[in-house]
Amino acid sequence: MVYLELLREYGDLFWSGFRTTLGVSVVSLLGSLILGTFIAGLRMFPYAPVAAVGRAYVEFVRNIPLLLIAFFFYFGLAQFHINLDGIVAGTLALTIYTAAFIAEAIRAGIHSLPKGQWEAGYATGLSYAQILRYVILPQAFRLILPPLGNQFVNLVKNSSILSLIAGPELLYQGEAIANATFKTLPAYTLVAAFYLLLTIPLSQFVRYLEKRLSGKEFVLEGGGAV
Amino acid sequence: MIETWLEALQPAHLNFLLQGFRITLEVALITIALSYAIGIVIGATRYLGVPGLATLFTIAVETLRNLPILYLLIFVRFVLPTLGIRLDPFWSAVVGLTAFEAAIISEIVRAGLASVDRGQIEAATASGLTRLQILRYIALPQALVRMIPPTVSQFISLLKDTSLAVAISLPELMHNAQIIYNGDPVRYVLPILTTTAVLYFSVNFLLSQIAHVLERRLLRT
Numbered sequence: 001m002v003y004l005e006l007l008r009e010y011g012d013l014f015w016s017g018f019r020t021t022l023g024v025s026v027v028s029l030l031g032s033l034i035l036g037t038f039i040a041g042l043r044m045f046p047y048a049p050v051a052a053v054g055r056a057y058v059e060f061v062r063n064i065p066l067l068l069i070a071f072f073f074y075f076g077l078a079q080f081h082i083n084l085d086g087i088v089a090g091t092l093a094l095t096i097y098t099a100a101f102i103a104e105a106i107r108a109g110i111h112s113l114p115k116g117q118w119e120a121g122y123a124t125g126l127s128y129a130q131i132l133r134y135v136i137l138p139q140a141f142r143l144i145l146p147p148l149g150n151q152f153v154n155l156v157k158n159s160s161i162l163s164l165i166a167g168p169e170l171l172y173q174g175e176a177i178a179n180a181t182f183k184t185l186p187a188y189t190l191v192a193a194f195y196l197l198l199t200i201p202l203s204q205f206v207r208y209l210e211k212r213l214s215g216k217e218f219v220l221e222g223g224g225a226v
Numbered sequence: 227m228i229e230t231w232l233e234a235l236q237p238a239h240l241n242f243l244l245q246g247f248r249i250t251l252e253v254a255l256i257t258i259a260l261s262y263a264i265g266i267v268i269g270a271t272r273y274l275g276v277p278g279l280a281t282l283f284t285i286a287v288e289t290l291r292n293l294p295i296l297y298l299l300i301f302v303r304f305v306l307p308t309l310g311i312r313l314d315p316f317w318s319a320v321v322g323l324t325a326f327e328a329a330i331i332s333e334i335v336r337a338g339l340a341s342v343d344r345g346q347i348e349a350a351t352a353s354g355l356t357r358l359q360i361l362r363y364i365a366l367p368q369a370l371v372r373m374i375p376p377t378v379s380q381f382i383s384l385l386k387d388t389s390l391a392v393a394i395s396l397p398e399l400m401h402n403a404q405i406i407y408n409g410d411p412v413r414y415v416l417p418i419l420t421t422t423a424v425l426y427f428s429v430n431f432l433l434s435q436i437a438h439v440l441e442r443r444l445l446r447t
């Protein structure tokens with residue numbers, strides 16, 4: 001009963017938080033997909049110093065907390081008179097952080113394809129770009145899709161850190177509602193329900209993809225572990 | 227510029243950061259130990275398919291691993307007291323993080339148990355071992371070894387996630403860094419955040435290299 005009351009009275013606020021969470025996650029996913037592909041390209045670049053830059057990015061970003069990156073954009077840049085609001089700073093941090101994981105997923109996907117694919121491509125007279133475009137990427141895509149899905153689930157969960165830099169997403173609004181009504185348990189239970197509404201179907205879908213795309217028909221000769 | 231950095235990184239400040247890092251490590255170590263124990267029990271229960279209990283654990287695991295860690299920390303620290311359960315920041319952090327990590331580790335346990343060669347299970351069944359005996363003497367010992375690399379990776383995530391406990395005022399590394407740079411935000415933010423990043427990075431990078439070596443060694447055998 002108290003849940004319905006809360007939803008009736010504060011539904012708009014929950015909804016606005018939910019939309020922000022979803023919006024920030026989608027924008028960060030697209031951003032980190034672009035940045036991650038670029039970083040993966042650097043990492044696999046045939047010229048060692050360029051590859052080292054890609055590797056340094058991945059190793060550094062993966063090994064520091066997301067929150068630290070967010071604080072850098074929110075508090076750190078203020079020193080240079082760049083004042084970003086919580087949503088912008090948070091989205092940037094999520095993008096930079098997630099890009100490192102996506103770059104690794106892309107690299108792993110491409111690396112797990114057997115060398116023979118490249119050799120066969122060259123033997124038939126295709127160029128590097130053509131092999132990548134017509135032979136490697138269509139196959140690697142199947143291997144990359146499930147980890148990408150996982151990253152999206154992580155993004156939805158990780159976007160909750162916006163609440164620590166005044167980004168009005170779901171957790172932030174839940175906190176505001178709990179403080180305004182003193183209905184702490186119901187308010188936070190509804191927040192959990194909204195998160196699970198997004199994350200459970202998504203992670204079930206990722207599991208389905210994992211099972212389907214790693215099915216026997218796609219096992220590549222000498223492909224190694226996926 | 228250099229003077230600002232020297233002032234920001236004066237010994238008293240560095241000491242305070244290291245004190246925070248100690249709390250970070252303490253919370254992470256206690257959490258991983260608890261999560262390991264709970265994760266094995268949950269993973270084994272689901273593997274054996276204990277009626278009722280296995281379903282209950284499945285629901286709990288799916289719920290916990292699909293919620294933000296920050297949510298769990300805030301829930302333990304600020305919502306549980308309304309139900310009469312009051313924990314200090316340290317134990318709130320341990321309980322909140324363990325709730326999440328145990329769910330993740332139970333999945334690692336399950337994957338480890340499932341990866342044990344089927345022929346071995348069949349041979350053990352044929353020689354009259356019970357399912358519990360198979361778990362205890364055949365599946366679990368092999369699964370535990372295979373679990374080592376993913377568990378180390380999980381520990382790295384955990385060290386990073388401990389920073390979320392700033393939300394419940396645990397005096398860990400990130401929290402102490404904030405306290406220092408709030409003293410003079412304009413001049414201290416960058417040096418302090420950079421140093422904090424270096425601290426997290428050096429420990430985590432070392433651990434990730436160890437995980438890498440372990441993985442390769444386990445693959446060889």
